[in-house]
Amino acid sequence: MTTWKRWLAATALAPAALAAQAQGQEAQTRVAAASCAACHGTQGASLGGIPAIAGVDQRQLLEKLLAYKKGELPATVMHQHAKGYSDAELAQLADFFSRQKR
Numbered sequence: 001m002t003t004w005k006r007w008l009a010a011t012a013l014a015p016a017a018l019a020a021q022a023q024g025q026e027a028q029t030r031v032a033a034a035s036c037a038a039c040h041g042t043q044g045a046s047l048g049g050i051p052a053i054a055g056v057d058q059r060q061l062l063e064k065l066l067a068y069k070k071g072e073l074p075a076t077v078m079h080q081h082a083k084g085y086s087d088a089e090l091a092q093l094a095d096f097f098s099r100q101k102r
Protein backbone atom coordinates (compact mmCIF):
# COMPACT_ATOMS: atom_id res chain seq x y z
CA MET A 1 0.00 0.00 0.00
CA THR A 2 1.31 3.43 -0.85
CA THR A 3 1.76 5.87 1.98
CA TRP A 4 -1.16 8.05 1.00
CA LYS A 5 -3.46 5.04 0.76
CA ARG A 6 -2.39 3.91 4.20
CA TRP A 7 -2.97 7.42 5.52
CA LEU A 8 -6.39 7.50 3.87
CA ALA A 9 -7.34 4.13 5.36
CA ALA A 10 -6.16 5.16 8.81
CA THR A 11 -7.99 8.47 8.84
CA ALA A 12 -11.14 6.98 7.36
CA LEU A 13 -11.23 4.19 9.92
CA ALA A 14 -10.26 6.26 12.96
CA PRO A 15 -13.74 7.64 13.72
CA ALA A 16 -15.28 4.18 13.36
CA ALA A 17 -12.64 2.70 15.65
CA LEU A 18 -13.25 5.42 18.22
CA ALA A 19 -17.01 4.86 18.06
CA ALA A 20 -16.54 1.11 18.48
CA GLN A 21 -14.28 1.75 21.46
CA ALA A 22 -16.88 4.05 23.05
CA GLN A 23 -19.56 1.43 22.46
CA GLY A 24 -17.37 -1.26 24.00
CA GLN A 25 -16.85 0.99 27.01
CA GLU A 26 -20.59 1.53 27.42
CA ALA A 27 -21.24 -2.22 27.14
CA GLN A 28 -18.58 -2.91 29.76
CA THR A 29 -20.08 -0.32 32.11
CA ARG A 30 -23.53 -1.87 31.61
CA VAL A 31 -22.19 -5.25 32.66
CA ALA A 32 -20.64 -3.74 35.77
CA ALA A 33 -23.85 -1.79 36.46
CA ALA A 34 -25.84 -5.04 36.33
CA SER A 35 -24.16 -6.08 39.58
CA CYS A 36 -25.53 -2.94 41.23
CA ALA A 37 -29.04 -3.75 40.00
CA ALA A 38 -29.55 -6.50 42.56
CA CYS A 39 -29.88 -3.84 45.22
CA HIS A 40 -30.35 -0.56 43.38
CA GLY A 41 -32.83 -1.78 40.76
CA THR A 42 -32.15 -2.35 37.08
CA GLN A 43 -31.93 1.34 36.20
CA GLY A 44 -30.77 2.52 39.61
CA ALA A 45 -34.27 3.32 40.84
CA SER A 46 -33.99 1.43 44.10
CA LEU A 47 -36.84 -0.01 46.10
CA GLY A 48 -37.14 -0.22 49.84
CA GLY A 49 -34.50 1.27 52.09
CA ILE A 50 -31.70 1.31 49.53
CA PRO A 51 -30.97 4.79 48.18
CA ALA A 52 -31.92 5.46 44.55
CA ILE A 53 -28.92 6.32 42.39
CA ALA A 54 -30.61 6.95 39.03
CA GLY A 55 -30.46 10.47 37.70
CA VAL A 56 -28.26 11.66 40.55
CA ASP A 57 -25.46 14.08 39.64
CA GLN A 58 -22.39 12.16 38.41
CA ARG A 59 -20.00 14.03 40.73
CA GLN A 60 -22.19 13.39 43.75
CA LEU A 61 -22.33 9.64 43.00
CA LEU A 62 -18.60 9.45 42.35
CA GLU A 63 -17.73 11.33 45.57
CA LYS A 64 -19.78 8.83 47.57
CA LEU A 65 -18.35 5.81 45.76
CA LEU A 66 -14.78 7.01 46.31
CA ALA A 67 -15.55 7.79 49.96
CA TYR A 68 -16.98 4.27 50.41
CA LYS A 69 -13.88 2.83 48.78
CA LYS A 70 -11.61 4.73 51.15
CA GLY A 71 -13.76 3.80 54.13
CA GLU A 72 -14.57 7.45 54.83
CA LEU A 73 -18.33 7.05 54.51
CA PRO A 74 -20.09 4.70 56.92
CA ALA A 75 -21.81 1.87 55.05
CA THR A 76 -23.29 -1.56 55.57
CA VAL A 77 -22.28 -2.98 52.19
CA MET A 78 -21.08 -0.26 49.84
CA HIS A 79 -17.58 0.03 51.32
CA GLN A 80 -17.02 -3.59 50.30
CA HIS A 81 -18.61 -3.18 46.93
CA ALA A 82 -16.73 -0.01 45.98
CA LYS A 83 -13.39 -1.70 46.68
CA GLY A 84 -13.97 -4.03 43.75
CA TYR A 85 -13.64 -1.24 41.19
CA SER A 86 -10.89 1.08 40.01
CA ASP A 87 -11.49 4.82 40.38
CA ALA A 88 -11.99 5.02 36.60
CA GLU A 89 -14.61 2.26 36.71
CA LEU A 90 -16.42 4.01 39.54
CA ALA A 91 -16.42 7.22 37.47
CA GLN A 92 -17.95 5.29 34.55
CA LEU A 93 -20.58 3.73 36.81
CA ALA A 94 -21.42 7.13 38.30
CA ASP A 95 -21.74 8.52 34.78
CA PHE A 96 -23.95 5.60 33.74
CA PHE A 97 -26.36 5.93 36.67
CA SER A 98 -26.49 9.72 36.40
CA ARG A 99 -27.84 9.23 32.87
CA GLN A 100 -30.66 6.83 33.94
CA LYS A 101 -34.18 8.19 34.41
CA ARG A 102 -35.56 8.23 37.92
Ligand code: HEC
Binds near residue numbers: 037062065075079
Ligand atom coordinates in the same frame (compact mmCIF):
# COMPACT_ATOMS: atom_id res chain seq x y z
C1 HEC B 1 -25.76 -5.73 48.29
C2 HEC B 1 -26.59 -4.60 47.87
C3 HEC B 1 -25.90 -3.49 47.07
C4 HEC B 1 -25.20 -3.61 45.90
C5 HEC B 1 -24.90 -4.87 45.10
C6 HEC B 1 -24.80 -2.26 45.53
N1 HEC B 1 -25.25 -1.36 46.45
FE1 HEC B 1 -24.95 0.67 46.43
N2 HEC B 1 -25.87 0.81 48.23
C7 HEC B 1 -26.43 -0.24 48.96
C8 HEC B 1 -26.81 0.24 50.28
C9 HEC B 1 -27.46 -0.61 51.37
C10 HEC B 1 -26.46 1.61 50.33
C11 HEC B 1 -26.55 2.54 51.53
C12 HEC B 1 -25.15 2.60 52.18
C13 HEC B 1 -24.79 1.30 52.88
O1 HEC B 1 -25.41 0.96 53.87
O2 HEC B 1 -23.85 0.60 52.42
C14 HEC B 1 -25.91 1.94 49.02
C15 HEC B 1 -25.50 3.21 48.64
C16 HEC B 1 -25.00 3.55 47.40
C17 HEC B 1 -24.67 4.88 46.96
C18 HEC B 1 -24.87 6.17 47.74
C19 HEC B 1 -26.27 6.66 47.46
C20 HEC B 1 -26.66 7.81 48.34
O3 HEC B 1 -27.44 8.63 47.88
O4 HEC B 1 -26.21 7.87 49.48
C21 HEC B 1 -24.19 4.79 45.71
C22 HEC B 1 -23.73 5.93 44.82
C23 HEC B 1 -24.20 3.39 45.35
N3 HEC B 1 -24.70 2.65 46.40
C24 HEC B 1 -23.77 2.90 44.13
C25 HEC B 1 -23.67 1.56 43.83
C26 HEC B 1 -23.06 1.04 42.63
C27 HEC B 1 -22.49 1.90 41.51
C28 HEC B 1 -23.12 -0.31 42.71
C29 HEC B 1 -22.56 -1.31 41.72
C30 HEC B 1 -21.15 -1.24 41.48
C31 HEC B 1 -23.79 -0.66 43.96
N4 HEC B 1 -24.09 0.51 44.60
C32 HEC B 1 -24.07 -1.95 44.39
C33 HEC B 1 -26.56 -1.53 48.53
C34 HEC B 1 -25.94 -2.07 47.41
